[in-house]
Amino acid sequence: MYVPISSRLLSALCALALLAGAVPAVRAADAAPSAHVTILATGGTIAGSGATSTTTVGYTAATVGVERLIQAVPELAKVAQVKGEQVFQIASENMSNAHWLTLAKRVNVLLAQPDVDGIVITHGTDTLEETAYFLDLVVKSKKPVVLVGAMRPGTALSADGPINLYNAVLLAASQEAVGKGVLVAMNDQIHGARDVTKTNTSTPDSFKTPELGMLGYFQGNKPYFYHVSTRKHTLDTEFDISKLDALPQVDIVYGYANVSPVALNAVVAAGAKGIIHAGVGDGSLASKVLPSLTAARKQGVLIVRSARVGQGIVARNGEANDDELDFVVSDTLNPQKARILLMLALTKTSDSKEIQRMFYTY
Numbered sequence: 001m002y003v004p005i006s007s008r009l010l011s012a013l014c015a016l017a018l019l020a021g022a023v024p025a026v027r028a029a030d031a032a033p034s035a036h037v038t039i040l041a042t043g044g045t046i047a048g049s050g051a052t053s054t055t056t057v058g059y060t061a062a063t064v065g066v067e068r069l070i071q072a073v074p075e076l077a078k079v080a081q082v083k084g085e086q087v088f089q090i091a092s093e094n095m096s097n098a099h100w101l102t103l104a105k106r107v108n109v110l111l112a113q114p115d116v117d118g119i120v121i122t123h124g125t126d127t128l129e130e131t132a133y134f135l136d137l138v139v140k141s142k143k144p145v146v147l148v149g150a151m152r153p154g155t156a157l158s159a160d161g162p163i164n165l166y167n168a169v170l171l172a173a174s175q176e177a178v179g180k181g182v183l184v185a186m187n188d189q190i191h192g193a194r195d196v197t198k199t200n201t202s203t204p205d206s207f208k209t210p211e212l213g214m215l216g217y218f219q220g221n222k223p224y225f226y227h228v229s230t231r232k233h234t235l236d237t238e239f240d241i242s243k244l245d246a247l248p249q250v251d252i253v254y255g256y257a258n259v260s261p262v263a264l265n266a267v268v269a270a271g272a273k274g275i276i277h278a279g280v281g282d283g284s285l286a287s288k289v290l291p292s293l294t295a296a297r298k299q300g301v302l303i304v305r306s307a308r309v310g311q312g313i314v315a316r317n318g319e320a321n322d323d324e325l326d327f328v329v330s331d332t333l334n335p336q337k338a339r340i341l342l343m344l345a346l347t348k349t350s351d352s353k354e355i356q357r358m359f360y361t362y
């Protein structure tokens with residue numbers, strides 16, 4: 001049975017309850033996330049736009065600025081305090097050594113600041129794996145650095161950029177990512193910079209770490225790691241780009257049936273300091289190109305035997321007598337990543353035995 005109660009008594013009872021803390025006076029505003037993450041934007045499809053919602057190829061990359069990328073994902077504010085910087089605005093097929101040095105120096109300056117806990121780099125997917133590996137070798141901090149891109153522009157149905165960006169910020173803000181080297185966040189997966197590669201021209205699941213395996217997943221707003229890289233990175237490398245204004249010229253020449261030494265001779269004549277030979281099979285060298293390679297070596301050009309197949313170890317003294325030819329083998333690095341390590345190695349030494357050690361270390 002309802003017993004009437006005076007309004008004054010009701011007010012007094014509510015005031016007592018508030019004082020006793022039984023009823024929170026005001027729901028505490030959600031506490032701001034503690035992690036500070038800086039997003040460095042460089043362009044790519046994640047910043048791209050297409051003519052229609054079904055345009056997933058034939059769009060324009062690098063058209064949307066970093067502030068709009070951040071505004072498009074308000075959920076970022078729940079995982080980190082985010083700041084954006086537009087470092088470049090390019091399609092990543094145009095990424096260059098100069099871009100890499102600028103980006104790496106900015107990353108190291110920011111990570112040295114106590115008010116930066118992690119960095120996300122938005123990037124075109126075409127050379128994302130290369131930038132990631134370069135940074136993996138030259139970033140001088142344990143703080144997370146996460147590269148992220150998109151396979152569809154933000155204007156497309158089921159664009160993957162926003163969720164990839166959210167996952168990347170989540171990872172860069174996480175303790176789990178500390179000390180793990182440079183990471184790649186794509187398609188709900190966590191990959192390590194050394195071994196990740198783009199495997200498909202256009203599908204959202206393009207980024208994979210075939211055979212050696214990705215490092216983990218994102219699920220339910222959390223990153224989950226299952227592996228770590230066994231190779232040295234970031235603070236544990238011998239490379240320092242802080243005083244470098246340029247990197248040695250290293251080019252890649254491709255092996256294939258009926259190959260001729262024309263391309264090889266051209267890059268040597270143009271002054272390459274190192275050559276990555278992307279050989280067939282286990283890094284095999286066609287007899288037509290071997291004389292040009294040995295001549296280049298005699299001129300002081302450092303030769304690395306890599307393999308176009310993409311997986312597996314290029315065996316030293318397997319398909320060629322590397323000891324006799326004074327060549328280096330790339331271990332499991334694909335040609336584009338072998339080029340990055342050789343460029344950095346040549347900033348330290350031209351000794352082929354020292355460089356071979358580096359290929360077995362990083």
Ligand code: DGL
Nearest residue numbers: 044045091092124125126
């Ligand atoms: N032009 C390509 C690039 O910037 C677009 C591919 C992408 O970003 O997914 O890498």
